[in-house]
Amino acid sequence: MNQFTFIGMAIMNMVNYGIDIKLLNKRQFKGGYAGFYISNQKAFEVATQDPSFFDVFVHEYCHFLQHNEDPNFFKKYGHCKFIQWLSGYQNQATDEEVDSWLMDGIMLEHDCEKRAINLIKKYKLPLDIEAYKKSANAYILSWWYAREFCRMPNNLNCVLDLVPNTIKNISFYRNKNNYLNVRQRFIDAK
Numbered sequence: 430m431n432q433f434t435f436i437g438m439a440i441m442n443m444v445n446y447g448i449d450i451k452l453l454n455k456r457q458f459k460g461g462y463a464g465f466y467i468s469n470q471k472a473f474e475v476a477t478q479d480p481s482f483f484d485v486f487v488h489e490y491c492h493f494l495q496h497n498e499d500p501n502f503f504k505k506y507g508h509c510k511f512i513q514w515l516s517g518y519q520n521q522a523t524d525e526e527v528d529s530w531l532m533d534g535i536m537l538e539h540d541c542e543k544r545a546i547n548l549i550k551k552y553k554l555p556l557d558i559e560a561y562k563k564s565a566n567a568y569i570l571s572w573w574y575a576r577e578f579c580r581m582p583n584n585l586n587c588v589l590d591l592v593p594n595t596i597k598n599i600s601f602y603r604n605k606n607n608y609l610n611v612r613q614r615f616i617d618a619k
């Protein structure tokens with residue numbers, strides 16, 4: 430299925446559930462995000478000038494699917510308190526709370542990326558699946574970077590050669606050592 434047919438199908442599916450959809454002519458949103466799905470606001474937005482626009486569209490659509498198809502899972506892990514903390518809210522939170530929100534976020538993103546890869550395969554979408562898996566791995570591990578530096582990294586391209594090209598079990602992403610390992614090899618390669 431080509432990109433346009435898929436986007437049309439996804440939009441119609443979300444319209445049927447009353448989601449407000451915005452495809453905005455910009456490179457990113459405040460905070461460095463290229464897209465988001467916020468369940469309680471029924472908001473789906475993607476920046477069309479991001480170089481990975483279609484990847485981001487598929488990823489955010491998978492957050493909508495998570496919410497729709499597995500509401501209990503989404504309710505448990507999709508509250509994004511970690512993102513609120515990153516944005517400067519929740520600044521009274523203890524380290525233990527932030528660590529537990531980080532684990533929730535990693536859980537949500539890991540499930541989302543698995544869904545995205547299944548969709549890419551199911552609809553034979555015009556995305557390089559090996560490259561997508563690497564980006565997904567770099568992205569999920571980058572949540573540890575965000576925990577360490579209180580912001581998302583600007584660019585993940587520089588670590589794509591340092592992450593696995595297969596999606597691992599959730600325990601891999603919950604283990605901080607796997608992030609530290611990538612970070613160290615990045616520093617060594619400089």
Ligand SMILES: [Zn+2]
Pocket residue numbers: 488492538541
């Ligand atoms: Zn996500």
